[in-house]
Amino acid sequence: xxxxSDGKYDIILHAAIDVISEKGLDKTSISDIVKKAGVAQGxxxxxxxxxxxxxPAIADNxxxxxxxxxxxxxxxxxxxxxxxEVMIDETFRITKEYKNIIILCxxxxxxxxxxxxxxxxxxxxYDWLENIIKKAIQQNEIxxxxxxxxTAKTIINLVENASERFYISQVQDxxxxxxxxxxxxxxxxxxITPS
Amino acid sequence: xxxxSDGKYDIILHAAIDVISEKGLDKTSISDIVKKAGVAQGxxxxxxxxxxxxxPAIADNxxxxxxxxxxxxxxxxxxxxxxxEVMIDETFRITKEYKNIIILCxxxxxxxxxxxxxxxxxxxxYDWLENIIKKAIQQNEIxxxxxxxxTAKTIINLVENASERFYISQVQDxxxxxxxxxxxxxxxxxxITPS
Amino acid sequence: xxxxSDGKYDIILHAAIDVISEKGLDKTSISDIVKKAGVAQGxxxxxxxxxxxxxPAIADNxxxxxxxxxxxxxxxxxxxxxxxEVMIDETFRITKEYKNIIILCxxxxxxxxxxxxxxxxxxxxYDWLENIIKKAIQQNEIxxxxxxxxTAKTIINLVENASERFYISQVQDxxxxxxxxxxxxxxxxxxITPS
Amino acid sequence: xxxxSDGKYDIILHAAIDVISEKGLDKTSISDIVKKAGVAQGxxxxxxxxxxxxxPAIADNxxxxxxxxxxxxxxxxxxxxxxxEVMIDETFRITKEYKNIIILCxxxxxxxxxxxxxxxxxxxxYDWLENIIKKAIQQNEIxxxxxxxxTAKTIINLVENASERFYISQVQDxxxxxxxxxxxxxxxxxxITPS
DNA sequence: TATGAATGAGCATTCATTCAT
DNA sequence: GATGAATGAATGCTCATTCAT
Numbered sequence: 001x002x003x004x005s006d007g008k009y010d011i012i013l014h015a016a017i018d019v020i021s022e023k024g025l026d027k028t029s030i031s032d033i034v035k036k037a038g039v040a041q042g043x044x045x046x047x048x049x050x051x052x053x054x055x056p057a058i059a060d061n062x063x064x065x066x067x068x069x070x071x072x073x074x075x076x077x078x079x080x081x082x083x084x085e086v087m088i089d090e091t092f093r094i095t096k097e098y099k100n101i102i103i104l105c106x107x108x109x110x111x112x113x114x115x116x117x118x119x120x121x122x123x124x125x126y127d128w129l130e131n132i133i134k135k136a137i138q139q140n141e142i143x144x145x146x147x148x149x150x151t152a153k154t155i156i157n158l159v160e161n162a163s164e165r166f167y168i169s170q171v172q173d174x175x176x177x178x179x180x181x182x183x184x185x186x187x188x189x190x191x192i193t194p195s
Numbered sequence: 196x197x198x199x200s201d202g203k204y205d206i207i208l209h210a211a212i213d214v215i216s217e218k219g220l221d222k223t224s225i226s227d228i229v230k231k232a233g234v235a236q237g238x239x240x241x242x243x244x245x246x247x248x249x250x251p252a253i254a255d256n257x258x259x260x261x262x263x264x265x266x267x268x269x270x271x272x273x274x275x276x277x278x279x280e281v282m283i284d285e286t287f288r289i290t291k292e293y294k295n296i297i298i299l300c301x302x303x304x305x306x307x308x309x310x311x312x313x314x315x316x317x318x319x320x321y322d323w324l325e326n327i328i329k330k331a332i333q334q335n336e337i338x339x340x341x342x343x344x345x346t347a348k349t350i351i352n353l354v355e356n357a358s359e360r361f362y363i364s365q366v367q368d369x370x371x372x373x374x375x376x377x378x379x380x381x382x383x384x385x386x387i388t389p390s
Numbered sequence: 391x392x393x394x395s396d397g398k399y400d401i402i403l404h405a406a407i408d409v410i411s412e413k414g415l416d417k418t419s420i421s422d423i424v425k426k427a428g429v430a431q432g433x434x435x436x437x438x439x440x441x442x443x444x445x446p447a448i449a450d451n452x453x454x455x456x457x458x459x460x461x462x463x464x465x466x467x468x469x470x471x472x473x474x475e476v477m478i479d480e481t482f483r484i485t486k487e488y489k490n491i492i493i494l495c496x497x498x499x500x501x502x503x504x505x506x507x508x509x510x511x512x513x514x515x516y517d518w519l520e521n522i523i524k525k526a527i528q529q530n531e532i533x534x535x536x537x538x539x540x541t542a543k544t545i546i547n548l549v550e551n552a553s554e555r556f557y558i559s560q561v562q563d564x565x566x567x568x569x570x571x572x573x574x575x576x577x578x579x580x581x582i583t584p585s
Numbered sequence: 586x587x588x589x590s591d592g593k594y595d596i597i598l599h600a601a602i603d604v605i606s607e608k609g610l611d612k613t614s615i616s617d618i619v620k621k622a623g624v625a626q627g628x629x630x631x632x633x634x635x636x637x638x639x640x641p642a643i644a645d646n647x648x649x650x651x652x653x654x655x656x657x658x659x660x661x662x663x664x665x666x667x668x669x670e671v672m673i674d675e676t677f678r679i680t681k682e683y684k685n686i687i688i689l690c691x692x693x694x695x696x697x698x699x700x701x702x703x704x705x706x707x708x709x710x711y712d713w714l715e716n717i718i719k720k721a722i723q724q725n726e727i728x729x730x731x732x733x734x735x736t737a738k739t740i741i742n743l744v745e746n747a748s749e750r751f752y753i754s755q756v757q758d759x760x761x762x763x764x765x766x767x768x769x770x771x772x773x774x775x776x777i778t779p780s
Numbered sequence: 781t782a783t784g785a786a787t788g789a790g791c792a793t794t795c796a797t798t799c800a801t
Numbered sequence: 802g803a804t805g806a807a808t809g810a811a812t813g814c815t816c817a818t819t820c821a822t
Contacts (some may be wrong), residue, residue, distance in 0.1 A: 146377070
């Protein structure tokens with residue numbers, strides 16, 4: 001189950017992401033995946049213990065993509081609010097691009113009764129934002145009377161959920177800009193230090 | 196597909212909820228459901244067009260429970276903030292009681308690629324809260340410079356997600372009270388009219 | 391799992407016996423059996439809980455054949471020794487005819503770790519012979535100082551094993567008559583009342 | 586396929602015996618065996634041509650154990666009857682200790698359609714007993730009017746089957762002593778020279 | 781000799797759905 | 802409306818075996 005080898009793990013993982021994005025989790029057979037990956041049926045099981053074991057791996061991959069791209073775009077941003085703006089932009093962008101994978105993660109982890117894995121996977125992202133918030137408090141950008149951990153998780157969820165409502169639940173009675181601005185303002189009003 | 200008959204629809208629906216709560220969606224067969232319901236295999240198909248047709252029905256049932264119980268508990272409450280308090284209390288209570296069904300709705304609707312049905316099902320709840328908010332604005336309890344629809348959805352999501360994080364993702368590093376208070380304050384700070 | 395219906399149980403059972411006799415247990419797939427039986431794949435599982443569940447059923451069938459044919463041929467025989475003779479003749483005949491099934495029962499029950507089922511299946515045969523022996527003792531044909539149950543089982547085993555050694559283990563350095571006579575005499579010398 | 590090397594053959598063979606005794610033949614994979622033996626997957630095939638090739642080797646090993654231990658315990662015994670007693674004791678002891686292996690031999694050789702291998706493996710044991718019987722006849726301990734080969738095989742079978750009925754088929758309605766005495770007496774009455 | 785990653789054929793079993801009664 | 806026996810497509814997974822190193 002190692003992630004090393006000569007890259008077979010990644011080859012299979014990405015083949016899985018491709019096929020599942022297209023056909024959905026339950027319509028995708030292991031046979032489809034290995035065909036796409038160009039390996040034998042049995043090889044799949046050298047790297048993943050079961051079909052279900054794919055989901056956390058895919059979710060992990062997705063979070064990594066999100067997290068990395070946020071960190072990259074954050075470079076040079078100084079204020080908490082500009083960082084929040086980046087998070088919103090990137091989350092919307094990635095939700096649009098990977099909406100099928102996001103859905104598959106929801107259903108996959110739910111089916112597997114392992115919703116708690118979400119939290120484990122998101123932990124590094126949570127920790128990172130917690131730190132950002134801590135600094136923002138020190139900079140007196142935001143109020144200090146909040147539960148750090150809870151707030152970090154809630155912000156991430158708020159942003160993700162807003163973009164999922166926009167792209168996945170297909171409620172587009174407003175423009176994307178409205179959604180982005182509303183979520184930004186909602187959070188800002190809640191956290192900003194009264195002047 | 197009528198909801199009438201002599202109640203077989205409800206018998207089957209609740210048998211389904213019971214069994215699926217226990218075993219999870221994918222481990223539950225139609226056979227399990229009809230056995231529990233005490234009807235014949237074929238009878239299921241007189242009331243539901245397919246296994247997947249169960250999920251929206253269950254989700255609908257769940258929303259109705261939530262919505263009704265919120266409306267009931269709201270009686271006599273005057274301020275927006277006391278209504279919000281009730282919503283939080285009831286949402287946490289129902290999330291605890293029906294967490295397996297909530298999970299099943301996530302996975303079921305995701306599998307079915309019909310996440311948008313969530314929105315349709317939640318519509319009455321959204322509409323109701325939108326009205327509450329509108330009145331609160333008129334009463335000058337909360338700020339007026341917000342997108343009504345978006346805010347209604349976001350509040351409902353925020354509350355639900357907080358309780359799901361608590362009960363489903365099993366992140367209980369704080370007490371339930373902390374979670375309830377944080378979510379209440381987070382929303383209140385964002386919406387309250389500056390005095 | 392009832393043996394009734396319109397005979398599907400028997401149809402499948404005999405199809406299974408046919409195919410397995412030919413190809414051996416592990417080379418036979420359920421698919422082969424249902425094809426031969428002319429029923430659908432799933433129908434098999436309406437009558438047998440698993441592939442392994444076939445074996446005891448087949449063994450039972452075989453014992454019934456043996457037992458019935460022995461009882462039939464016994465008609466009119468008066469002495470214990472003539473009955474023993476019939477048992478030997480019939481056992482050799484049936485061993486020859488059904489040797490593949492006998493082998494499959496051995497391996498099937500062994501694989502299944504349910505060797506003890508042999509005894510349960512053979513019980514009626516054992517009981518019947520026990521009675522025969524009891525009468526023979528009363529008639530003073532054989533000695534009385536023996537353990538009835540043990541002796542009944544041992545005689546049946548001796549005869550079966552002799553014929554299996556002849557037909558299955560393919561040790562035919564002697565004629566079948568030698569085998570039959572030896573086993574008859576071996577038992578007779580051991581049990582006959584000294585004159 | 587040599588039995589020499591630096592003992593890898595024996596290491597693998599005994600690993601196989603251990604694992605199969607525990608899990609049964611069909612639940613045991615080559616992978617289990619090599620893991621236990623501490624060698625690589627491919628190494629197995631340097632010493633055994635296939636999985637099925639294990640069975641005769643294991644059976645052979647088992648017969649050797651039985652045969653050797655009988656020969657050892659026989660030392661100093663003079664009469665045929667005391668030798669028979671040893672055979673019974675040792676057979677019961679070994680059946681108890683190795684019952685899972687005995688079962689595996691049954692199923693393994695049956696599956697393989699090579700029941701006749703039993704006879705080849707047992708040949709030395711048969712030959713040895715044949716000689717014992719021959720001497721007993723010369724000593725006038727037992728009757729002479731018997732087929733030597735057939736009788737040797739039958740005695741061995743009788744004893745083995747009695748102990749298998751006791752330990753494997755789990756019919757323990759009597760004590761082990763009853764079983765041992767009955768089988769001893771059954772044979773003795775059949776063979777002893779009338780005084 | 782020894783390795784162990786890779787292979788890929790093979791199959792029991794499940795279960796949503798139908799339909800004759 | 803109600804039944805439940807029958808269907809048969811569909812697939813995750815195992816595992817004996819190979820072979821390049």
